[in-house]
Amino acid sequence: MTNKKSYKSTSFISFAVIILIWFTATRVFSVNKVFLPSPGIVAEALKRLLKDGMLLRYTWMSTKRVFIGWLISVIAALPLGMLTATSRFFKALLQPVMEFMRYLPVVALVPLTLLYFGIGESQKYAIIFLGTFFQLILMVSDSVASVDRNMINAAATLGAAKKQQYFRVLLPAALPSLLDDMRLTIGWAWTYLVVAEMVAADAGLGYMILKNQRYLATDVIFAGLIMIGLVGLVTDFAFRLISYIAVPWARRLNDNV
Amino acid sequence: MSELEIRNLNKTFRVTKRSSVTALDNISLNVGSGEFAVLVGPSGCGKSTLLNIVAGLDTCDPGGEVLLDGKQIKGPGADRGMVFQSYTLFPWLSVRKNIEFGPSLRNVSEPERRTVAEKFIKETGLTGFEDMLPGGLSGGMKQRVAIARTLANSPKMLLMDEPFGALDAQTRAVMQEMLSKVWQKERTTVLFVTHDIDEAILMGTKIYVMSRRPGRIKQMIPVNISGERGHKVTLSPEFLAIKQQIMDLIWEESEQASMEVNGDGI
Ligand SMILES: Nc1ncnc2c1ncn2[C@@H]1O[C@H](COP(=O)(O)OP(=O)(O)OP(=O)(O)O)[C@@H](O)[C@H]1O
Ligand SMILES: [Mg+2]
Numbered sequence: 459m460t461n462k463k464s465y466k467s468t469s470f471i472s473f474a475v476i477i478l479i480w481f482t483a484t485r486v487f488s489v490n491k492v493f494l495p496s497p498g499i500v501a502e503a504l505k506r507l508l509k510d511g512m513l514l515r516y517t518w519m520s521t522k523r524v525f526i527g528w529l530i531s532v533i534a535a536l537p538l539g540m541l542t543a544t545s546r547f548f549k550a551l552l553q554p555v556m557e558f559m560r561y562l563p564v565v566a567l568v569p570l571t572l573l574y575f576g577i578g579e580s581q582k583y584a585i586i587f588l589g590t591f592f593q594l595i596l597m598v599s600d601s602v603a604s605v606d607r608n609m610i611n612a613a614a615t616l617g618a619a620k621k622q623q624y625f626r627v628l629l630p631a632a633l634p635s636l637l638d639d640m641r642l643t644i645g646w647a648w649t650y651l652v653v654a655e656m657v658a659a660d661a662g663l664g665y666m667i668l669k670n671q672r673y674l675a676t677d678v679i680f681a682g683l684i685m686i687g688l689v690g691l692v693t694d695f696a697f698r699l700i701s702y703i704a705v706p707w708a709r710r711l712n713d714n715v
Numbered sequence: 716m717s718e719l720e721i722r723n724l725n726k727t728f729r730v731t732k733r734s735s736v737t738a739l740d741n742i743s744l745n746v747g748s749g750e751f752a753v754l755v756g757p758s759g760c761g762k763s764t765l766l767n768i769v770a771g772l773d774t775c776d777p778g779g780e781v782l783l784d785g786k787q788i789k790g791p792g793a794d795r796g797m798v799f800q801s802y803t804l805f806p807w808l809s810v811r812k813n814i815e816f817g818p819s820l821r822n823v824s825e826p827e828r829r830t831v832a833e834k835f836i837k838e839t840g841l842t843g844f845e846d847m848l849p850g851g852l853s854g855g856m857k858q859r860v861a862i863a864r865t866l867a868n869s870p871k872m873l874l875m876d877e878p879f880g881a882l883d884a885q886t887r888a889v890m891q892e893m894l895s896k897v898w899q900k901e902r903t904t905v906l907f908v909t910h911d912i913d914e915a916i917l918m919g920t921k922i923y924v925m926s927r928r929p930g931r932i933k934q935m936i937p938v939n940i941s942g943e944r945g946h947k948v949t950l951s952p953e954f955l956a957i958k959q960q961i962m963d964l965i966w967e968e969s970e971q972a973s974m975e976v977n978g979d980g981i
Contacts, residue, residue: 606801606803608799608801608803609803609805611770611772611791611797611799611803612797612799612803612861613805613816614771614772614790614791615770615771615772615791615792615793615795615796615797615865615874616793616796616816616817616820616864616865616868617791617792617793617817617820617821617868618820619820622820626816626820627805630805630807631805631806631807633807705807706848707806707807707848707849707850708806708807
């Protein structure tokens, strides 16, 4: 059992070790800096890019795309997932289609989205949506379906109408698990966005990474990767904080923020 | 006060396309207003199935009738409160909010809800636990909340499916006493399922002994024990006589079962 403080310092150690290995690799074994720039050079690049505002602008742009695309997906998947979990009709209607769709690699859909949506923002949303929506419906459906049947029965014998069973029992009971589903899918959304930005974009972190590959500006690529990782870390933290506050009754033994 | 009447109730479960299981066979029984009826019988004889049908969570085969105050029941409703063996509290609501859940569904005003909840918090011995979440409660406490939650809804009758089945012997005894007291006060009509013969005699005003599958009512035994029904009564001659009678009925059942098994050459 580790307490909060030692959890943080232990996590810090793992990052420190990675940086140390990195540093050693570049210094002691003098790896070519085009392949692997040293931590110092990457820090320089980060500083430079932060200063001219480009890095923050791209980060903001990518984050916004991820968030909007993911939000559309969540808004659409929540009710459909709930219906799939609670109605035979909707299950028969949706489940097989979803199972089919979720096996289509999103990358293979990029050409089509370009054709339909061009290279603007809506194409980015479309890619993220296609990457997360079908999966999310199935996850939501699973989360809702695993709510204890007896709890619904208890509500029914207390006089809860169908609608009340949905909103006052099913939804709150499934909420911890739904928040987990959302946290996972926003992570995937990042992956799909970077794919979309690498194929067709004139701004964003994916774009920045691809463009700098042409100039062999490995330090900028690393700066971009670090930024994606950081945003991911912050997002994850935000979600855990939301779970911690919104569903305190579902806190697990090893949960902390 | 309300009366439950069950007439010619059958229940068959479809297992596969071809085969089915008869769980309940021609059940007729009557729980009069303010009575505490207990169902005992071997595991799998259909006690839970019967209770679920009365609760409206399941349906019986066509032809059977379940009447509450002369009216056919249709689906689950607040007039028949149910306490389950498994814990069914809403873990995101405090003890008080759990108890207020039923009234809140019907938009009963906040102060009114409070008053009702407060009353049953007292009666079920939950004072001091009002603001706790169910996750932090012991099994016995959870069932107290479940009972209070059901009573706060002022049901016409109370259905209880082995509510103390998961509790240890001591907690069970305390809970029986608590429920007895509450029932003396409220005089709700109750249909109660248990495995425990002592519990049945201690709580019930009459006991239905069921046969093993397909479940039939084997016999109805009225419980006429004078005076207080505390735990001391379990040693009184009246109590023991009823216990003997029920044991004989159940023993008969299991002997028949073993004879049939032998007859089949197993
Ligand atoms: N959904 C179902 N499908 C098929 N058979 C069922 C179903 N539910 C119950 N049964 C069968 O009906 C019979 C009665 O079950 P029930 O749960 O009512 O028994 P019980 O008397 O409550 O048993 P216990 O004392 O163990 O709780 C059992 O043989 C069971 O296998
Ligand atoms: Mg049962």
